[in-house]
Amino acid sequence: MTDLLRIEDLAVEYKTRRGTARGVDNVSLNLEENKTLGLAGESGCGKSTLGRSIMRLVPYPGKIVNGKIDLLLHEDIVFPKGVIEKGFVNIMDLNEEELRALRGKEIAYIFQDPMTSLNPMITVETHFQEIMKAHDPDIKKEEALDRAQEILDGLGISPERITDYPHQFSGGMRQRVMIGLGLALRPKLLIADEPTTSLDVIVEAQILEEMAELKELFNLTMILITHNLGVLAQTADDIAIMYSGRIMELSPTEALFEDPLHPYTQALLESVPDVSKPDKKLSWIPGAPPDLVDPIPGCMYNPRCKHTMDICKTTQPGLIMNDEERLVACHLFGGEK
Amino acid sequence: MSQQAKAISGVFYFLIPTSGDWKEKSRNFLIGLSIVLIGVLVIVASFIGLALRSNSGIGIWVVGYTILCAFIILIAGAYRRFKLHEGLITPTRGWFLITVVFIVLGMISALVGFFWIPEEAASLSSALVGGGTVLGVIVILLYDVFPQLQDRGSAGYVTMTGLMIVLAIVYMTVVSWWIVPYDPTRLDVGPYGAPPSAQFPLGTTSLGQDLLSRTIAGGGIMLQVALISVVVCFSIGVPLGLGASYRGGNVDKVISLVMDSIFAFPGLVLAIAIAAMLGPGVVNMALAIAVVYIPSYFRVVRSQVLTVKELPYVEAAIVMGARDRDILFRYVLPNVLPSAIVVMSINFADAILTAAGLTFVGLGLPVTVPDWGWDLTFGSHQYIAGKWWVITYPGVMIVILALGFTLAGEGLNEILTPRLKE
Known part of the structure; x- marks a missing residue:
């Protein structure tokens, strides 16, 4: 299968009076056809x-500050003032x-x-x-x-x-x-x-x-x-x-629901109400998402995470592919590379 | 009721009970019929009465001729309906036929007027052509357009009432010269400031002018000033507001600043200043009023556009690749137009009163020109001396005309907005 859309290092910033908020922070994605x-x-x-x-x-005052969005065109697009040739087109250009x-x-x-x-x-x-x-x-x-x-x-x-x-x-x-x-x-x-x-x-x-x-x-x-x-x-x-503007985990649907990797995904799935267990109390994730204008160092999820380690507070984890070809951004999986 | 019966009964269709209990419906039917009949009788009687006593001597012929024109147009309309019902012609060709009838009648009227009384202060040709056209339009509106409008409920009635009032005043104005009992431009046709009597049904002004003649003939200036100023205002204010707020940025700031500075002046004072600069005359008066009212259109349209352009459907249009032009004229403009039309109906009434004010301070027209505004402002002094008639009749006419414009504007607004349809 070929990719229809490739996003590389996309970053969107919102300039507000309080400062600049990163709405989307270095997101990379590949999307296969169909x-x-x-x-x-x-x-x-x-x-x-x-x-x-x-x-x-992106609505005002947001702005795409960095990144590449490649879209695959199967045919030339002809419009009154020109032609976009087929193949990959960078939407940013x-x-x-x-x-x-x-x-x-x-x-x-x-x-x-x-x-x-x-x-x-x-x-x-x-x-x-x-x-x-x-x-x-x-x-x-x-x-x-x-x-x-x-x-x-x-x-x-x-x-x-x-x-x-x-x-x-x-x-x-x-x-x-x-x-x-x-x-x-x-x-x-x-x-x-x-x-x-x-x-x-x-x-x-x-x-x-x-x-x-x-x-x-x-x-x-x-x-x-x-x-x-x-x-x-x-x-x-x-x-x-x-x-917080980053992709934490990217997995096939079934794998994600059966075995969520990232602590945030686990917590999210925990908090989905379950009809078959009426006695179970609704769970939630304590704390609130960090302020995007004033980002915290390290992993954005560290103040709410159950598994916080020292490295989480200093270094931002990148997306890592594990052996099942699933992508996750967490230091817990750093060693399994 | 069959389509054919509907076609024949035309405007009276809505009065005839088609369903439900006859007794309950027939009361409404009789009331409606009597209102229409009494109204028609009063109008016809007053026109014949005026025409018989007319200053020109041929008033009855002028009125009769224009009614004849309207009758021919009515027959043409019925013929079109019949042909359409039989499926012999397309709607477009039907309207083409009506247009041809209008043009031919107009040409005949012009020739008739030219050969009948070739030289006169007011042209007979233009009175005949104008009067015939206006009556023809009234007939077409009642006969062909009204059955379609009444599906829209009260909005249709309101629009039709407004249009009828305006068109009736237009007709009266167009033929006024030939049906007035005295020359409205002349002074000293009667005693000074006499109360209503048999000879002068509405009394005379303190300059000895016949008030009835002046009331009949005085609408022309009002109509021209109101129409020109509103058209100028609308065609400048709305595009400016639309463009400025859609584009935003510095263009918007500059135009808004200019408009606000115009807005800061009191309307009449600014109109007086501009009218004094341009000099007297109908067009200059209209322009002076137009300048004063452009900012109100601009403000209303601008604020509306600012709201509308952020709405999801505009964004949805952008997402689907619509051109700027389409977004502006198909998505934004139709949604802000209702507010502009509301301003327009206020503007009409205001323009009439401002025109009266300009005439009063001597920047409008000379005293010999019949004008409601002049009579109204001039008569306001005599009201203190107990001469109520001098200001009452022109005032009532101004109110009726403004009411007509407002009703037509409101009704059209409701008809053109699909959301208010149900």
Whole structure:
């Protein structure tokens, strides 16, 4: 399998009045084609920032300060002002025009809140037409309509409803429309930023299932950002656990749930409520994540870790591959290299 | 009710009970019908009464001719409906047909006016063409557009009411010269400051002008000033606000500073200064008012854009690779336009009053030009002496016109915003 996306030493900084916070700190990732990568972690750990950096959409005052994001293109992308040649493209080197040609066409992004992600003033049909027109100015109205109806039909929304306005849809349907819009141009990479957070569990399950089907259908590669480990257990092939802007562990899903390596991952899995053991009290991780403006030396997790050693307080652990080909950033595994 | 019956009944369709208990519905039907009939009778009677006593002597013919034009347009509209119902023509060609009828009628009216009374202070041709067009537009609005609007509930009624008020005043103004009982530009047509009587139904001003004539003819200046100033304001203020806040940075800072400094002046004082600089005249008056009101559009649009451009759907559009142009005009502008339209409806009413103020300080128009604003401000002094009629009638007309603009603006706003649809 070839890699679709390679991220090297990506660092994102937020310049605030108090100082500079590293939202994403030297993250390196390789994403194989047709795989689903789950990004998990608690709030503020940088998972959304990482997802947005791939689109070069880090919100102000954030800035990508370092790193390389290589995306594999299978075909040349032709847009009115030029051509992006196929092969690996460093997204960091692209200008605005080129980025615009890439967004939607190669990478799609689905936002967390479907209620406000659609323009209330235009119909769903217009949404589809706008997107198709933005990337293919010559497309005929009927053709765009046909394709849009086909996509909606595939997502379980009756095609007649295409002339409706967003407020006439329920939350789950709007998220389906958003997914449909994201997939309208057959992108290769889909980044879903907590796509089911604001939906109830039944709709959540439906949508996750549909996304899995669409993934097969369109040969999608997916990055699923969530704080819900249950969702990842169902859908992801690999899971990256993030903490304070760094990747703590990157393992295949099954291995991660069966045998979490990093103490943080262990603690996270501990704290997932278990229906089969009603007597068990909910556990949590004592303490709070460190202040990113004023980072502590050594491993960011050391004040909350059960296994803190002296080296943890002085040296930052790098990602190490263990003998099962799993990546972990912890001094506990330093010797097994 | 069948489609054909709906097509025939046109505007009266909504009055006819189509479902439910007839007795309950028929009361509303009768009330509605009587309101419409009484309204039509009052309007027709007053127009005929005016036309018969008109100064020009041909008032009845002018009114009759324009009504005839409207009738022809109504027939054309019904013909279009019929053809459309039978599936013989496409909607586009139907509207093309109506447009052709309008143009042909307009040309005939121009010729009729030209040969009938070739030379006169006010051109008969323009009165005939304008009056026919306005009545034709009213008919088309009632017959063809209204059945579509009424699906939108109260917003449709509000819009239609507003448009009707404005168009009725426009019609009155266009044909005013030919139906007024006395020459509105002349002084000394009657006694000074006489109360309403049989000869002068609304009384006279203290300069001996007939107030009825001036009230009928006085809308022209108001309409022109309000329309020009609002169009200028809207087309400068909204794009500036949109561009400045969308781009942000220094451009935004500079434009905001300029706008705020204009905003710092009291409106009327600034308008007086600009009008004094430009000199008297309708366009100059409109420009002076426009400058005063540009900042209010700018402020409202700017603050709205700042909110809207951070909303997820704008970001979603960026993510999907939408062009800046599309984001600005399809995503941001439609969402800020409702607020701008609210400002517009206030602006209309304000522009009318500011124009009245400018006329009062002598920067508007000469006293002989019939103008509600002039009568209102001039009459306010005579009100103390007990001459209530001088300010009452122009005041009522200004209120009605402002109300019409406000209703039309509000209704259109509601119709154009899909979220408020249900």
